[in-house]
Structures are given as structure tokens and as C-alpha cells.
Amino acid sequence: MTDPSSPAHADPAEAPDAPPASPASPASPATDDADAPDGMLVLGGPSGADDAPAGAPATAVPCAECGEGEYDADGYCGQCGARAADPRDHEEYAPSSWVAGVCDRGIRHESNEDALAVAADETGRSATIVVCDGVSTAARSALASASAAQAALEVLRSSTSRGVAVVPSAVAGALGARLDAAADAAAAAVAAVTREMDEHPDGEDDLYPSNPSCTFVAAVVDGDVALVGSVGDSRAYWLPDAGEPRRLTTDDSWAEEQVRLGAPREQAEAGPQAHTITRWLGVDAPDHTPAKVPLPLTSPGWLLVCSDGLWNYASEPATLADVVAQVAARPDGSDPLVLARGLVDWANAQGGRDNITVGLARIDVDAPERQVVPPRPDGGELPVDPSATTERIVPGTAPPGGRADAQPEREAPGESTHGRGDGPDGGDSTHA
Amino acid sequence: MPEFSAAVYQNEYLPDGGTDVHAIVTATCRGAGAAGSSGSGDAGEIIVVDTSGSMEAAGVQAARYAAAAALDQILDGVWFAIIAGNHQARLCYPDGSSAAMVRMDASTRATAKQSLARLYADGGTAMGTWLRAAAQLFDTVPSLAQRHVILLTDGENQHETPQQLTAAIESVRGRFQADCRGLGAAWQVDEVRRISDALLGTVDLIPRREDMAGEFESLMRTSMSRGIAEASLRVWAPQGAEVLFVRQVAPTLDDMTHRRVEVNPLTGSYPTGSWGDETRDFHVAVRLPAKAVGAEQLAARVQLAVRGEVVAQGLVKAKWSTDDSLTARISPEVAHYTGQTELATAIREGLAAKAVGDVTTATNRLGRAVQLATQTGDDAATGRLRRVVDIDDAGTGSVRLRRDVERLDEMALDTASTKTTRVRT
Structure with a gap:
């Protein structure tokens, strides 16, 4: 069946065109017909009436595509019909020279339900990357993911406690508590979206079977240690310049369970339920404590955080590392933002079947700024330059080789939607 | 207050290089109220009965019953008149000495029924003349916002050439709506359909005289339930696009394409006549210049406008894709x-x-x-x-x-x- 578009009502900006038809000229007098023997009046003679249409003015905001028209309330150009870009269709962040990220709608999805939040300082020692992927079968998931990612970032960047020691394990422990708090804040943000929906439902909410929900993955770099934590199937990878690339996170997904039970990963991740997640952030989530993995930063490489829109096309760490190496080998490819764009373009060229989010932190252990800084006597609060966090780069400037030029290949069957498992039973699975 | 809504049914996906977008737009009106009660103006009804010689005494008698049944349905306050048509158009009611209409009330209803006794079968058929006469009568009442004619014929339009009928139709087009009925087997469907098509009405067959009263009653009841005097469908298509056609497809087929009145260079208005509580389906087809795969655009904005105000709208979209599973599907x-x-x-x-x-x-x-x-x-x-x-x-x-x-x-x-x-x- 087709999708009925929701009924829309009048745009008040529309001007009336034709005036209501009005009788124009007065009637011509009836002519008596002497031949009518019954005495009935014989009618005759034409009389004119006309109505003329008038023009209708338009509203504001010029069209980025044709340059002539302006966008209507529905977001389409009144002249050429081009869709006004949703700012979330393509977002780029580069809070510092070594940390950047791109969040993109992809090709097949109509809206971007992924969200990215990034913060970093210029010293090369502190960074936070959060990716949330809205569950597409859940209501308001675009809003849920954005709220969750932003809430988590606020927690992670406002607290820089490293504990009381420079011992990496102790730092990781303190970071772990921060990650738990960030996940709590993210879950609370999703709950707030749900509350708002319950209090002020709109017509579209009923179309979705479940409450606002999203995944969560965060990577925190603090000195010589990184800690990643995840809920759901968004991932973090460590791709060292030399040595074995690693996937740091373990999916909370049906596919991962199949792998645990012995199924080949490739097969499990291609199955119809591959993207059914067993844990998520949301009011009906069984548990949202992130599964945490520490990473000592002892060698140069890329810390990559992404949604399934990227790893769908390169799940194995070695495969992903190859792709990253190829893209990074292009001109300026070692710039984190250029690399993130390149990876998004690459995923779109593979089909862009889902929203694509890539966050990158370049780890250069040789950089003097990256040397471990001893804890401060006051307990370790480090200065954070708020102006250096979450810088947005204006979208609209399409990345090279963007979606319009890409010729996506046909994809294997199976729309990549996030399911919720089978209700309550789907949520009790374990995580590593 | 009347409420309007619109829904769009389409497959918005086009293959690479695809240009033609088809959509069914369903428009629904609720709370239309009664004719003449919307505050936009009065309603007027003219009953035109064929009194040519072929009607014979029995046919005229049946026409009297039918007209009386219709009169009973006309609401008080609605302006009305009765025309007896043959090779001329004679005013049966009101029976004064000038072209006029009167308001319905108990008294005028009674005298109108009495006037039906004056009908008799004589002469030929000149439907164009009947139409011009109806327009003339409507023009005598400047407060009318809604004008409707029930036209009955039983034969061919023998006293006018087809060109004369065409000229008459064109002279009254847009000035009233007409539902036309043909009695028996001696009239020409194509001829009468020309009238009803141009005047946004229906054409149908009344096989037997005894069926006339029921049909007239039903026609008038429907007309009285149309509280929205005039609505038009507006179709916007982007620059460079071509509107291939605009058709009403339910409850009846009506190709509206040629009725386009320009609102602005990209928007055409298509009159749809008066509305009651009802749903109508429209088929809109637009040809676009093909865009790159992955592009999305608005192919048409289809709106229902009442007295110049847009009351409902549906968006017809186009998205280009190389995915056959999306593009090959045809909207049911x-x-x-x-x-x-x-x-x-x-x-x-x-x-x-x-x-x-x-x-x-x-x-x-x-x-x-x-x-x-x-x-x-x-x-x-x-x-x-x-x-x-x-x-x-x-x-x-x-x-x-x-x-x-x-x-x-x-x-x-x-x-x-x-x-x-x-x-x-």
C-alpha cells in the first residue's frame, strides 16, 4: 500500500485568488412573446458574467537549488519544487584539529535519525565523541537520538575528573563512572522526549509501534587512556597505524547473539533480524548501563566511533581499516573532518541504506601535548575551553562525491531497520 | 464549520530517467451544511422540464409530479423558478410579467405547484435556449452564490444546430451547474453529456416516466445538501513541469484538464462545483524533467480552495532511485x-x-x-x-x-x- 500523506490545512500565507463568482451584469429584460398562447413569459437573450483570477504571492526564504523560488511551509521550493535541506541531513563537526565527525542521512532513508555530539580541546589530550542511532520503528527517534547525544556530551565534557591517580586503570575507573552518568543523562533525555510525546501527541506518533528509543556509544579520550561504552549496535573501533585493528564494542544485537552461538559473523549480520537490538535507551529499556572497554593509547592511530550506517559495509576491523587507509591516503585525507566525510561518501557509494555517522579522533602519541599530565593538586579539574567544543560546520556545502553524484549499488534485501527484539523478552539478553 | 481534508496515494519513486508522476488525491468535506446556509450567499434552483410535443400529455403529467417532488425538497429561503422548455424557454413559475425568481416558502411552494398545471406538450426542442434562459433568471438575483439547474429532456435538440448549442453552452459555462436527465430512448446521450460536462453536472437516463419523480426528488435533495457553494482544485507544478492531466475519478469520471484557469504561471485552478459532505478522488499526472538518482522534489501541490481560500492540500512527491523494488511498484x-x-x-x-x-x-x-x-x-x-x-x-x-x-x-x-x-x- 501507499502511504497516505497527512492531511494538511490551509497555509494562511496563501492569498485568495479568484473572487467568489458574482453575478455581473443585470439581467436583460424578458421579451414578451405574443405567440405564447398560455400566457407564460418567453425568456431570451444572453447576459454576461465572468470571473477573473488574480495572482498569489509567495512566502520567504530563497531556494538553494534554483535560486529563484522560496520555500513554502512544507519545505519545498515554490518555483522548482526542490526539497529544502533538513539541517540534520548532513552535519559536520570539527571541534579541534584532531577530532571531527560527520552525520549524514544516507540515500535510502527520508530523514536522519542518527545523532552525533563531539567535543575536544586543542591540546590533543581530551575529547568526547557520542553517537546515538534512533530506532526507526520508534516514534520521534530523530529527536530522541539528538537529545540523548547532546545530554551525554554535556555530562562528559563538564566533568573531567581523572580520579586520584595517573595509573591508567584508576583513570579508566573514573571515566567509567562518567560514562555511566552520561548514559543515565542520555536515557533521561529520551524519557523526556517520551513524556513530551505522551503529553502532546501528534498524528504521526501512532504510526510507530514503540516508544522513542536510540542506541548509545561514547568514546572519551583523556590523556593516554580512552574509554568506550555502548548500548545497542553503534560501535567504536581502534585502528592503529601499525598493528591489529580492533573493534572495541560488542553489539547488543540479535546478530551478535547468533555469532556467540557460533554463526559466522557475515551471515548473522546479513540476516533479516540482523539489526534487531537487544538493549537501547528508552523508557521501556531493560537496562542501559553501557558496556565499557578501556583502551590504553600507546601507539598512533584512529579512534573511530560510528553507527551501523558505516559498519554495515565494513564490519570486520581489518576491512574497515582498509577503507580508512584508502580514504586517508587521498589529499588531505589525514585531516579528521576530510576523512570522516570520505568515509560517509564511501558508505553512500555502497548504497547509503541507513543513516551514516562517523566520529574520529586522531591519536598521535608522539605529540608533546599528548604526554600524560600529572593530576592537579586540587583534585584534577582540568580547564575546558567551552569555545572549543561542538563546533558546527555549516552544512549545505555538499561534500565532494556527494550523494547526488554517487551511483549506489543495488543492496542485498533487508531494510536496515532497528527492531526492538520481541518485546520484553527481546530485552533480557546479556552483553559482554 | 465545514472541515476539509486531503490525502495522497502514489508511488513517489521514479526510476533513473523517469519523468511521469501519478497520484490519486482524495479530498473530503465534512460539515458542509445546507445549500444557501453557509453565509457566502443564497442558493438558487431552476427546474427545466421538456414540454416539447413528444412528451405528450402523459409525459407532461409525469413531469408535473416530478417537478412537484423537487419543489418539496427545495429548502425555504432558496430562490427558485420553473422553466418549460420546447423550441422556446417559457417561464412557468414565477408567473409574473418579468424574468424573476422567488424565494421558497409555503406560499410560493403551493403556487408553484399550481402553476405546473399550465404545462402542456407542444413544439420542438432547443436546449441551448433553455440554458440561456436559466442564466438570465439567475442573473436577476445578485445575492446568489450557488446556482443549480435540473434539466429534463426527452428528445434530440432538433431546433438548434450543434454550433448553436455549443455557443449557448459556452455563454453559460461557469454561471451555474446543471444535472441533466434524459427520459426514454429518443434523446442523444452525447448531446446532453456535452451540457452536463460543461456545467459540472451529471447526465443520466430515466427509462420510464414513472421514475421521474423519484429521480427529481433525489437530485434536488442532493443539491440542497451542498452547503459549499463552490470549490476548486488547484494544482501547482514546478517550473519546467507539465501537468499531463487532472481528472476527477470518483464518484464519477470527469476530465478537468481543459478547465484550467491560471492562478499564476505554475498554478492552475480547476472548478469542481458545489460540495456536500462527500469524498472525491482526483487523478493528477505531472511530467517532470528527470533529476539525478537520490534527488527528491515536490512534483505537485494539490489543494482544495473554497472562495479563494485553501482548505486542504496534498503533496505529490518524486524521488529518483535505482532500486527496482521501489520504482516498479504501481500505487493500487x-x-x-x-x-x-x-x-x-x-x-x-x-x-x-x-x-x-x-x-x-x-x-x-x-x-x-x-x-x-x-x-x-x-x-x-x-x-x-x-x-x-x-x-x-x-x-x-x-x-x-x-x-x-x-x-x-x-x-x-x-x-x-x-x-x-x-x-x-
């Missing part, structure tokens, strides 16, 4: 109404061929009609076709023309060809 609504439109065309072409003795074409076209009626689940059409052809195989459209066809059955098939069924879901 579009498919259904495309079939119903072809069905009507096949019936009319088949009957026209049959009329000139082209048995081969008639058999092919009516066979195709049987096939389409079966495919679209239009059992009523199949039933009407069965009275004109013997069906050997409905699935393949294999039929034989019947030799003993009643002219009334053929006319019923013709007049009903524009009635559509809705999509079964």
Missing part, C-alpha cells in the same frame, strides 16, 4: 482509477463503433471493457455490459455483440460509463 489507487478511466473510454468507443456498424471495433472495445470491469471489480459495469454483449471469457475480454439489444440498455451503459467504483482495500 492509481492502477485502479487508470483502469476505470480506460473502462469508460472502451465503453464509449465500443458503443460509438457499434452505432456506425463497425462490428470489429465494437467487439474489441466492448471486450476490453468487460476485461477491465472484471479486473477492477466493477460488477455493476459488468452487469450493464452483459446486456449489450455475450461474454465468452471475461478474463481475456472475449465477447460477441448481442443482436437483440434494447436501446435503453445501451444508453444505460453509456450514461453509467463515468460512474466509478472506489478502490477495494
